[in-house]
Amino acid sequence: MKALGIVVGAAPLPLVCSSGRNHRFRVSFSSSSPGSKTVEQVGIAAAKPEYKPGVFDDMFLNLFRNKLVQEVGWDSKEPGYDGLIEVAHRLMMKGTSNSTTVEAAVRVLRSLFPPYLLELYKMLIAPIGGGRIAAMMVARVTVLTCQWLMGPSKVNSVDLPDGTSCSSGVYVERCRYLEESKCVGICTNTCKFPTQTFFKDHMGVPLLMEPNFRDYSCQFKFGVLPPQDDAILKEPCLEACPNASRRRMVAKNVDVTTCPKT
Numbered sequence: 001m002k003a004l005g006i007v008v009g010a011a012p013l014p015l016v017c018s019s020g021r022n023h024r025f026r027v028s029f030s031s032s033s034p035g036s037k038t039v040e041q042v043g044i045a046a047a048k049p050e051y052k053p054g055v056f057d058d059m060f061l062n063l064f065r066n067k068l069v070q071e072v073g074w075d076s077k078e079p080g081y082d083g084l085i086e087v088a089h090r091l092m093m094k095g096t097s098n099s100t101t102v103e104a105a106v107r108v109l110r111s112l113f114p115p116y117l118l119e120l121y122k123m124l125i126a127p128i129g130g131g132r133i134a135a136m137m138v139a140r141v142t143v144l145t146c147q148w149l150m151g152p153s154k155v156n157s158v159d160l161p162d163g164t165s166c167s168s169g170v171y172v173e174r175c176r177y178l179e180e181s182k183c184v185g186i187c188t189n190t191c192k193f194p195t196q197t198f199f200k201d202h203m204g205v206p207l208l209m210e211p212n213f214r215d216y217s218c219q220f221k222f223g224v225l226p227p228q229d230d231a232i233l234k235e236p237c238l239e240a241c242p243n244a245s246r247r248r249m250v251a252k253n254v255d256v257t258t259c260p261k262t
Contacts, residue, residue: 105194126204
């Protein structure tokens, strides 16, 4: 759930695409290895980064939370971001299956936009330049409007399926939503899969999101379709996940290494 608005008709955006490979901003992610360390094990990453709210952050947070509460039918007594995370947990618990949770999250995303804006964007903007302009636009709007949700982020260059590179990526240094929820299932079912579906189906912009559960970073790749068999579905629970901790306490002969919500 990353984009809260689209600015159409703003100042012209520079087209930064090339047939060559741009390595300056590339961020690569690899699957866990026996010697890899989690963010809890790395001393320099142990303390949570302090996020400084922007001018419109409270407005964006309240808008998003209100839409989420309407979908869930319940609100937390906790104020601010902590309450938002509790509502997100309730959204995942409410779903009868992962697919119903994803569908609910997509409805929340759609409700954030004025009527017909999504259809017009998909029809008029998405086809321009083979989709590159639309991909770069949403990348920049995501950085401008969504740092309150996911923390510091920046636009970077990503490789497209046709072999070219384009500045249609967003690199999240350390996702606040993942770090506060501490749950792989919440990340995948209320954020990654719904956001990918929302941009592709309702805005005409393919998107692949690559969260890194070792350091809580995340790479958005606008203009890139996600794989049919996403390896993230086999991602184990986080050590810090409160749900996994409870399962370890009560389960005797149950495999608790794989998140039941992925």
